[in-house]
Amino acid sequence: MTKKGIVWFKTDLRLHDNETLIRAIEENDAIIPIYCLNPHYLNEKNGNQEKVGDFRLRFLLDSIVELDENLRKLGTGLLLLIGDPLVEIPKIAFQYSVRKVYAKREVAVFEKKLDLQIEQELWKQKCLFEPYSTSTLYHATDLPFSLKDIPDVFTNFRKRIEKETEIRSVFETPKVIISPTIPPLKIPTFKDLNRIEKKLDSRSVFPFKGGETSALKRLNFYLFESHLIKNYKETRNGLIGENYSSKFSPWLANGCVSSRQIYSEIKNYELKFGANESTYWLIFELIWRDYFRFIFKKYREKLFLFNGISGQKNTPPKPNLKRIENWKMGKTGNDFIDANMKELLLTGYMSNRGRQNVASFFIHDMKQDWRIGASYFEEQLIDYDASSNWGNWAYLAGVGNDPRNGRQFNIEKQAKDYDTGETFRKLWLQN
Numbered sequence: 001m002t003k004k005g006i007v008w009f010k011t012d013l014r015l016h017d018n019e020t021l022i023r024a025i026e027e028n029d030a031i032i033p034i035y036c037l038n039p040h041y042l043n044e045k046n047g048n049q050e051k052v053g054d055f056r057l058r059f060l061l062d063s064i065v066e067l068d069e070n071l072r073k074l075g076t077g078l079l080l081l082i083g084d085p086l087v088e089i090p091k092i093a094f095q096y097s098v099r100k101v102y103a104k105r106e107v108a109v110f111e112k113k114l115d116l117q118i119e120q121e122l123w124k125q126k127c128l129f130e131p132y133s134t135s136t137l138y139h140a141t142d143l144p145f146s147l148k149d150i151p152d153v154f155t156n157f158r159k160r161i162e163k164e165t166e167i168r169s170v171f172e173t174p175k176v177i178i179s180p181t182i183p184p185l186k187i188p189t190f191k192d193l194n195r196i197e198k199k200l201d202s203r204s205v206f207p208f209k210g211g212e213t214s215a216l217k218r219l220n221f222y223l224f225e226s227h228l229i230k231n232y233k234e235t236r237n238g239l240i241g242e243n244y245s246s247k248f249s250p251w252l253a254n255g256c257v258s259s260r261q262i263y264s265e266i267k268n269y270e271l272k273f274g275a276n277e278s279t280y281w282l283i284f285e286l287i288w289r290d291y292f293r294f295i296f297k298k299y300r301e302k303l304f305l306f307n308g309i310s311g312q313k314n315t316p317p318k319p320n321l322k323r324i325e326n327w328k329m330g331k332t333g334n335d336f337i338d339a340n341m342k343e344l345l346l347t348g349y350m351s352n353r354g355r356q357n358v359a360s361f362f363i364h365d366m367k368q369d370w371r372i373g374a375s376y377f378e379e380q381l382i383d384y385d386a387s388s389n390w391g392n393w394a395y396l397a398g399v400g401n402d403p404r405n406g407r408q409f410n411i412e413k414q415a416k417d418y419d420t421g422e423t424f425r426k427l428w429l430q431n
Contacts, residue, residue, distance in 0.1 A: 002029045004096055004180075008089060008103040009035045009078070010111075012134045012255035013063045014212040015070050017170040019132045024102040030178045032096055033071055033078050035064055036085040039193050053379040054190070054198040055348025059210035061187055063254045066211025068185040074174060077182030085114065090121045096180065098127055104255070105131035107296045108386040109304065136290045137259040137283075138165055140297070150298050152309070153403050154291050161287070170264050201346035203427060205242055206250065206382065215251035219262060222246050223269045232278040237353045239424040245352065246282060249383035252289070259286045292391035295401060303390050306369060308399030316369045323366055327358075328376060330428075336415035337361050339428035348382040353418050359396045360409040370397035 005028040007021050013035075015021065024031045044051040052060075068078035081088040093101060101122055106112045119129035133140050143150070144164040151157045190197040200207070208214055222228050228235075228243050238244025251257045263283060270279050299309045306316040326332050330342035340354035350358070355377075362373040374393040378384050394400030396407050419425055 004028055004030050004032065004098050006089070006093060006096070006098050006101040007031050007033045008085075008101055009033060009067065010104050010106075010255070011253065012104045013067045013210075014215070014256050014258065015067075015074070016173045016212070016216075017134075017258040017261050019134055019171055020102045020104055021174065022171050023130070023132065024100075025174055025177060027100070030180060031076070032092065032098065032179055032182070033076060033177070034081055034089070034092060035067070035078055036081040036083070036088050037064075037188065038084055039082065040084065042193060043195070051379060053348060053381075054195065055200065056380070056382045056384060057190070057193075057195065058197065059250055059348070059382045060254060062210030062214075063212075063256050065185065065187055066209075066213050066256070070212055071177065071182075074177045076177040076179035078185055079182050080185055080187070082188065086117055086121060089118055090125065090127075093122055093127045094125055100128040100130055103129070103131050104135065105133045107293055109301045111386075112300075134258065135255065136293055137167055137263055137286045138290055139168055140294065142166065142168070143294070147294075147298055150294050152295075152401055154288065154401060157291050157294075158284075158287050167260060167263060170258070170260050198346075203343070204347040204349065205240065205244075205343075205351075206247055206347060206349040207242070208247065208250075210250065210254060210256060210382075212251075212256045215248070215257035216261075218247065218251070219257060219265055222248075223265055227273070229266070229269060229282060230273075230276065230278055233281040234278070236281070237351070237418055239351050239353065239419060240427065249385075250349075253383045253385040253388075259289065262286065289385075289388055291401075292387040295391060296387040303394055303400070304371065306371060306399070308394040308397065309401070310399040312399060316371075317367055319369060319372060320366070324368060324372060327362055327366065327368075327373075332361070332366075334361065334411060335422075335425045335429060336411055336419065339419075339425040342428045344380050348380055350381070353414070355392070356396065356407070357409050357411055357414050359393055360407060361411055363393075363397050364408040365411070370394070370399075 005024045007024045012018055012020060042052045042057060071077050081092065089101065106115055115131065122129050138161055142165050144160050208218060232246065235244045248257065248262060252259065263286060266279055266283060296303060302309050307314055327341060330338040330345060332338055337358050340350055340358050344350045359373055362368050363370045370393050374390050377389050391400055395402045
């Protein structure tokens with residue numbers, strides 16, 4: 001009897017360095033690669049805002065298309081399911097007489113709950129569910145401390161893992177995949193999903209498409225073609241242009257490229273051209289990304305609460321809806337904040353420097369509930385990642401992993417330091 005398994009792609013939309021895919025191929029005679037697009041989730045509302053904004057949705061659809069294209073080259077394709085994964089995945093498992101479903105291991109509360117529910121549904125038909133950790137630079141089981149003992153201060157975490165933990169090797173991309181015949185991909189349009197697609201503003205610093213091919217092309221360009229990585233630490237706080245930072249984050253968030261692949265290529269670059277503070281600093285940022293994910297594993301739903309992991313017992317402020325809407329629309333009256341918020345609204349992207357300033361302004365100057373700001377970022381950002389987004393907002397609010405109990409930025413000083421000639425503000429505040 002032919003052993004068949006399903007590979008459920010989620011935020012790991014790639015063929016390289018994907019243990020979920022590799023294990024499924026090793027253990028089965030044939031596999032069925034699937035992705036489940038849930039219109040209810042895509043159009044879900046947090047108050048008056050969507051869970052997944054238009055630019056984030058476009059990047060996701062692009063990534064799904066590229067995954068299918070790359071799977072076709074290996075002899076299979078992506079079976080796109082439209083609907084609730086709790087219904088659709090057990091249905092497909094039954095249809096193909098699948099013995100096991102392989103998937104990425106989740107850490108955020110909603111995603112973990114869904115995985116548990118699917119596992120229970122699959123077990124009713126004697127089908128197993130097997131998750132693998134595919135999102136981090138350091139593997140969770142290799143950490144030098146248990147989950148409950150993960151340090152609450154990043155520096156303590158970083159120093160220990162850099163000293164005591166090895167980064168695992170990258171999994172190779174499969175050469176061929178055996179599967180039943182997968183019908184041609186029919187990607188839904190925005191209209192199919194009851195959405196109206198926004199046009200990307202021509203001023204966007206992120207004119208790239210989603211997908212693994214696009215991610216690896218950008219990685220090669222940023223390191224080996226342009227050598228931009230040599231000056232990453234000096235340029236990373238820029239505001240204008242495609243190349244002041246790596247721009248890897250949207251592909252990382254969708255799993256189109258892995259942290260370990262980026263790390264491996266940086267190490268190759270260092271061997272050929274030498275290491276410096278900038279090559280290390282990009283790895284340093286990947287460690288921060290890991291840290292927030294592990295902190296989510298440790299504290300779970302606490303990072304969605306107003307007081308976070310702080311132990312404080314403060315009462316959330318009553319939302320000022322008009323001020324919050326003005327912040328979203330870039331109409332606060334502070335030109336630096338407004339320029340950054342208009343960039344986000346019109347492109348789905350914002351620089352790291354901008355994010356810290358608009359979040360600080362929302363929390364400390366406007367004195368609003370930080371979770372409202374975090375939810376808006378969830379809707380808008382094409383590089384939305386639950387752990388990094390909510391971890392960073394909690395950090396700035398003083399209820400996360402900041403030993404200084406919150407960061408309030410001097411917005412005027414930040415504007416003068418990082419937008420000296422007001423070039424960025426003039427770019428985004430023009431009519």
